[in-house]
Amino acid sequence: MLVNVRRRSSDETPPAIRTEQDEQALVERIQAGEKELFYALIRPHERSVYVAALAILQNEADAEEVAQDTFLKALTHLGQFRWQAKFSTWLIQIAVNEARMRKRKNHLEVMRPLEEHTEEEGYYTPREFADWREIPSEALERKEIRNALVQALSSLAQVYREVFVLRDVHEFSIAETAAALGISVGAVKTRLLRARLMLRDLLAPGLDGTWTSRLSFQKGNKPWT
Amino acid sequence: MDLSCEDVWREISNYIDNDLDPHQRAALGAHLGQCRNCAALLEGTRNVIRLYQDERLLALPAGFTKRLHRKLRAEIQGPPGSAFGWAVSLAAACVLGAVFLFANLHQFAQPELKSAHSQPAARWPAGPVAVSDDGKIFHVANCPFLHGKWKLVATREAIQKGYSPCVRCMREYLKVDRGPESWEPGVEFAEEVESDGAQ
Numbered sequence: 001m002l003v004n005v006r007r008r009s010s011d012e013t014p015p016a017i018r019t020e021q022d023e024q025a026l027v028e029r030i031q032a033g034e035k036e037l038f039y040a041l042i043r044p045h046e047r048s049v050y051v052a053a054l055a056i057l058q059n060e061a062d063a064e065e066v067a068q069d070t071f072l073k074a075l076t077h078l079g080q081f082r083w084q085a086k087f088s089t090w091l092i093q094i095a096v097n098e099a100r101m102r103k104r105k106n107h108l109e110v111m112r113p114l115e116e117h118t119e120e121e122g123y124y125t126p127r128e129f130a131d132w133r134e135i136p137s138e139a140l141e142r143k144e145i146r147n148a149l150v151q152a153l154s155s156l157a158q159v160y161r162e163v164f165v166l167r168d169v170h171e172f173s174i175a176e177t178a179a180a181l182g183i184s185v186g187a188v189k190t191r192l193l194r195a196r197l198m199l200r201d202l203l204a205p206g207l208d209g210t211w212t213s214r215l216s217f218q219k220g221n222k223p224w225t
Numbered sequence: 226m227d228l229s230c231e232d233v234w235r236e237i238s239n240y241i242d243n244d245l246d247p248h249q250r251a252a253l254g255a256h257l258g259q260c261r262n263c264a265a266l267l268e269g270t271r272n273v274i275r276l277y278q279d280e281r282l283l284a285l286p287a288g289f290t291k292r293l294h295r296k297l298r299a300e301i302q303g304p305p306g307s308a309f310g311w312a313v314s315l316a317a318a319c320v321l322g323a324v325f326l327f328a329n330l331h332q333f334a335q336p337e338l339k340s341a342h343s344q345p346a347a348r349w350p351a352g353p354v355a356v357s358d359d360g361k362i363f364h365v366a367n368c369p370f371l372h373g374k375w376k377l378v379a380t381r382e383a384i385q386k387g388y389s390p391c392v393r394c395m396r397e398y399l400k401v402d403r404g405p406e407s408w409e410p411g412v413e414f415a416e417e418v419e420s421d422g423a424q
Binding site: 035036038039043046047050051054060064067068071072075076124125126146149150153164168169171174189192193196197199200203204 | 231234235237238239241242244266269270273274276277278280281282283284285286289290292293294296297300301302
């Protein structure tokens with residue numbers, strides 16, 4: 001019952017696959033003055049930075065601006081980058097900080113705090129045990145299914161959403177996720193467990209197979225509560 | 226080691242991440258092999274993760290890269306066309322400056338003045354000026370400071386020979402026009418003693 005996952009849409013030119021050594025060489029050349037290479041350096045990270053910002057801000061325009069600011073800041077401070085973390089982790093750290101600052105500035109933290117802090121107490125109990133029916137990758141061609149998945153992710157509290165995005169969407173390690181978000185490894189694991197189970201509850205197909213119907217909840221009305 | 230379903234739920238994320246010690250992992254595996262609900266939970270959670278890893282789901286907005294590069298370009302190359310623009314502007318300024326300098330070289334070429342204390346001419350009077358043979362200043366013909374034998378000469382000739390404008394009758398042609406507000410004690414006296422016939 002595996003889903004065939006396509007990692008990149010067909011209308012995009014995939015960024016060249018490169019090793020960490022290639023990336024390090026690129027960074028060194030840019031630091032030495034070949035600034036034009038910066039475009040190539042960041043190409044594989046554009047989506048991850050944008051999605052990390054989106055996970056926090058939940059607004060495409062704001063996320064794009066934050067992503068731009070992130071790359072601009074990375075370019076400005078690249079001379080100070082010393083490989084204490086992977087380049088991708090460093091970028092995401094900048095993006096997370098920028099997005100959090102933007103969110104504070106926009107006064108968007110209105111409805112979340114109680115939920116975010118109380119839900120970490122105790123363990124999350126799954127409420128849906130129906131057999132998971134296979135969702136073919138072709139299903140993602142359907143806009144309503146993509147929207148449903150995005151909506152489910154959006155309905156999570158920010159603390160769960162950002163951990164899930166870094167760990168499961170960008171496939172950061174637990175330690176990298178903790179470093180990027182500035183939280184402990186334990187907090188990452190707890191939040192990740194909750195995020196995964198909450199999303200699974202939201203997306204698990206019912207016995208009638210109408211799995212997307214349960215996603216028509218209103219914003220702020222969490223089906224798992 | 227028998228595990229309850231609650232025990233499995235708590236560790237299911239670590240099980241997916243292979244972040245359990247071998248004993249724990251074996252115990253969870255045994256439970257998952259027998260418990261249909263927990264197996265469904267595991268499979269469903271894995272599928273959720275796989276779905277979200279598909280890049281079609283959280284794709285970059287159309288034109289993202291183009292807009293990003295536009296924003297970065299200013300930092301990487303400076304404002305669009307600025308380097309070229311600066312070069313063209315500088316070259317044009319140099320050419321114009323050279324042409325202007327060449328065309329007006331005679332005005333800028335300052336001959337050695339006959340009087341070390343007089344002000345050179347800033348511009349030329351339109352008509353001829355009066356100079357005396359042993360003087361250092363040029364005047365209008367009826368200037369009271371014009372003494373001795375004098376003659377009219379072209380202004381350019383007078384300047385090229387080192388004559389300076391008279392501070393009385395040619396004040397407006399001095400390089401430094403001393404108006405009443407910039408008057409300093411002693412300056413006028415110095416000018417007077419340098420005027421022709423009183424030197």
